[in-house]
Amino acid sequence: MSITRLNITLPTHIVDDVKALYGPRGISQFLEEAAAEKLAALKKSAYQGLIEGYQATAEETVEVLKKFENVVTEKRDV
Template sequence: MPNTRLNITLPTPIVDDIKALYGQRGLSQFLEEAAREKLEELKKKAHKGLIEGYQSTAEETKEVLKKFESAVTEKRDV
């Protein structure tokens, strides 16, 4: 996978803590892992919201489809 070089600004204490845990060269690795985890969390929330939205309108959708089916069936029987 290709990489993109970034120039970012973070508070010094955060950078110092990351370097203490990951070493001087581990900053990029840490930020990549953190970004992946955060993106996964956001995607799960978005998908959960979509599913809940579909579920909340499921009964209404069924009723509309029943009415549509009845209308189509009545016209066909004429």
């Protein structure tokens, strides 16, 4: 895993709280965990929207496919 160094600005009270919980050298670990959790939540939300969209049209899609199957498999006199 490659690492990128950042220079960020945070409110002092947030930094003080993080230092109290993680120690003075634990800020990077905290920010990494917080960013990973936030990204996971955003991805889950995006995927949930896609899943709900697919589920909302699933019955309609099945009906269209059944109609198409009937047309394709229908015996025709030529």
